[in-house]
Amino acid sequence: MQFQPLDPLLHSELRLAVMSLLISADEAEFPYIKEQTGATAGNLSVQIDKLSAAGYIEVEKTFKGKRPCTICRITDMGRHAFEAYVEALKSYLTVCKP
Amino acid sequence: MQFQPLDPLLHSELRLAVMSLLISADEAEFPYIKEQTGATAGNLSVQIDKLSAAGYIEVEKTFKGKRPCTICRITDMGRHAFEAYVEALKSYLTVCKP
DNA sequence: TAATTTGGTTTACATTATAAAGTTATTTAC
DNA sequence: GTAAATAACTTTATAATGTAAACCAAATTA
Numbered sequence: 455m456q457f458q459p460l461d462p463l464l465h466s467e468l469r470l471a472v473m474s475l476l477i478s479a480d481e482a483e484f485p486y487i488k489e490q491t492g493a494t495a496g497n498l499s500v501q502i503d504k505l506s507a508a509g510y511i512e513v514e515k516t517f518k519g520k521r522p523c524t525i526c527r528i529t530d531m532g533r534h535a536f537e538a539y540v541e542a543l544k545s546y547l548t549v550c551k552p
Numbered sequence: 553m554q555f556q557p558l559d560p561l562l563h564s565e566l567r568l569a570v571m572s573l574l575i576s577a578d579e580a581e582f583p584y585i586k587e588q589t590g591a592t593a594g595n596l597s598v599q600i601d602k603l604s605a606a607g608y609i610e611v612e613k614t615f616k617g618k619r620p621c622t623i624c625r626i627t628d629m630g631r632h633a634f635e636a637y638v639e640a641l642k643s644y645l646t647v648c649k650p
Numbered sequence: 651t652a653a654t655t656t657g658g659t660t661t662a663c664a665t666t667a668t669a670a671a672g673t674t675a676t677t678t679a680c
Numbered sequence: 681g682t683a684a685a686t687a688a689c690t691t692t693a694t695a696a697t698g699t700a701a702a703c704c705a706a707a708t709t710a
Contacts, residue, residue, distance in 0.1 A: 456588060465565065466698080474644045479639045484657070490554060494627055497699050499659055504650055518708065522657055530631045546572045564667080577655050582688070597690060618676065620688055 458542035461535055463508050468493050469501045476511060476528040484524040502526060510535055539542050556640035558631055558645045562608050566591050571634050574609060576625040582622040600624060608633055 464470055469489045475482055482490075488498050502524075505511045510532030514525040528536075562568055569589045573580055580588075586596050600622075603609045608630030612623045626634075 457565075457572070457590075460565050465563070467558050467563065470644050472553070492555075494700060495658060496623075496701075500698080535669075543641070543645075544569050547641075592669060593689060594670075598667080624688075
């Protein structure tokens, strides 16, 4: 088969956006991710949980002054998964095939 | 928002594979697509219907000898949608952001 | 102190994907 | 010549997924 399978965890608009942000930012707070992705808080919370459960990101729940603050970071595993996903995608996007 | 929305019709592993095949092949029969994508006939049938209903491909039901033969071709609309999807995807994949 | 805002989580619903089962016609084997 | 197997799908039922509405707790503002 000429098409490589696409990691279903990353093949999701919002989760991919979150990973994309974290790849280049290395660390980001929940409200920032929410703003950058345009997602609702509920949806974002769920998708962050999934990425975290898969070990693609790590989530630190801390406080900023007296308010809760959720910080996300990408893991090595997440970085590798993202790279593999991009490679797999290429098998679908290359216009000229041999 | 820095991320462009992804056409949900194309953001699907099997439908993307079908479109990818048709982009370069311009015409393909059902069994060939089935073999190339590794999909089950049922799944493929459903996804071809969706692409066809959206006007991204056109489906010709003909006969090869006495057996039915389903031929798929990409439309201009489909080609443009695919190109737009690839462009949109780039907003998620670029590692270095400005 | 009541209302609003911040920063989320939970949950219920709607959509989507997928595979199993079904359909129709055609070969092939006996 | 007819029974079994194959081809080429389609339909449908179920499982998985995505999404938003509702909810919660604490802090701030009016």
